[in-house]
Amino acid sequence: MDLNYRCEATCPETKARAGRFVTPHGEVPTPIFMPVGTLGTVKGVGPFELEALGARIILGNTYHLAIRPGIETVRALGGMHGMAAWRRGILTDSGGFQMLSLADLRKVSEEGVRFRNHLDGGLLNLTPEHSIEIQTAIGSDIMMCLDHLEPADAPRKVHEDALARTTRWALRCLAARTRDDQALFAIVQGGIDLELRQRSAEALADHPFDGFAVGGLSVGESQTAMYETLEFTTPFLPLDRPRYLMGVGTPEDLVEGVARGVDMFDCVMPTRNARKGGLFVDGGRRKVNLKNARFKMERGPLDPECTCFTCSHFSAGYLRHLLMANEFLAHRLLSIHNLHIYLDLMRGIRRAIIAGRFGEFRRDFIAGCQPR
Ligand SMILES: [Zn+2]
Incomplete structure (x- = not known):
């Protein structure tokens, strides 16, 4: 077809x-x-x-x-x-x-x-x-x-x-x-x-x-x-x-x-990583490990820039608790966050191409990525 x-x-x-x-x-x-x-x-x-x-x-x-x-x-x-x-x-x-x-x-x-x-x-x-x-x-x-x-x-x-x-x-x-x-x-x-x-x-x-x-x-x-x-x-x-x-x-x-x-x-990266606590943040430029102790009492969202359901409703500290306790909800909420990052990145890319500024978008994105 x-x-x-x-x-x-x-x-x-x-x-x-x-x-x-x-x-x-x-x-x-x-x-x-x-x-x-x-x-x-x-x-x-x-x-x-x-x-x-x-x-x-x-x-x-x-x-x-x-x-x-x-x-x-x-x-x-x-x-x-x-x-x-x-x-x-x-x-x-x-x-x-x-x-x-x-x-x-x-x-x-x-x-x-x-x-x-x-x-x-x-x-x-x-x-x-x-x-x-x-x-x-x-x-x-x-x-x-x-x-x-x-x-x-x-x-x-x-x-x-x-x-x-x-x-x-x-x-x-x-x-x-x-x-x-x-x-x-x-x-x-x-x-x-x-x-x-x-x-x-x-x-x-x-x-x-x-x-x-x-x-x-x-x-x-x-x-x-x-x-x-x-x-x-x-x-x-x-x-x-x-x-x-x-x-x-x-x-x-x-x-x-x-x-x-x-x-x-x-x-499978966004969902598989999410289930292990590997979260993409900052529009996908960086990745954090939610198991890190620095999130234990974090009252703010996992990713302050993110507009997903998870980041709009839950603190990073609570999400970390769910993850450490191996709660089903952690897998769901964290997968939703990572998928949002991926899908939103693609929407941003598409808008940039249509606006004729993808070259600039790409340079900014890559410059902001954490070193491998
Ligand atoms: Zn989010």
Whole structure:
């Protein structure tokens, strides 16, 4: 399904662009951050809260939902929109990333990937066709092609084979699509080898995919290598369709990703860090550890600049108490704060691009970031 991507403004200094696309569950302004709801829920955060945060599209995961609760159950419960009472967009990851994260349990062949699942060791045979079948049952607005992902430091030959297979699998995914209300994105692979990235992007860009993702980054390579690979790759992708950088990253990475022409991001970082007390503050420029004793009796908000529900209602000292006591509410409130930081950062970026001052926004932001 064509998402009717429209570019509304471009940055004169960088490759940043602001635009929008349309899904059956609403319009999505870009650049956008997509909260991650692997198992059909953004951990601890309800759909009504996600709407209040301004989230327009969230992620679900093919591999995880296929294993639990199982695809027949997802289908019976109305797909992910129905079961999760989520009215806006959903993008489903294809299961390709689990090829890397659950590497001990997999076997890759031309046919597909065979996993021993991480719950009971049962076999899951994930072929491109089966991945599409699962994503069709989930009913996502945007499906991802099954891709073959290898670690950044794998030998060139391994990346070369993986990207060629990714292209063949992407074409099988295209052929396996049965619904016309679901978009399908292809994934560029090639490690941090620029020639391989070009080969992958050009091979995929020839085909009628509805968007393109840059995969296989933020998997162990340096930040410099990631930015360089991204900078090089995006110009090979069609201008009239959205570009998605998978699994990235820190607030700084989002700003730098946008500067390199990316429209869509997802990352578990805001929610996963929140549950451990890692909170982004100052618009995402800095991160604090709420477990730090200096917050113990802090009557003021966690982040004086923040307008989220959590910072508007609770003191940092109380939030720290909830966290130390491992209360459910801590996970909820802190996830809401971090998601607000991410979503609000993207709104700020978008406004800056439209106003023609993204270059300045980026310089100010990066200058204010805490040193790594
Ligand atoms: Zn806040």
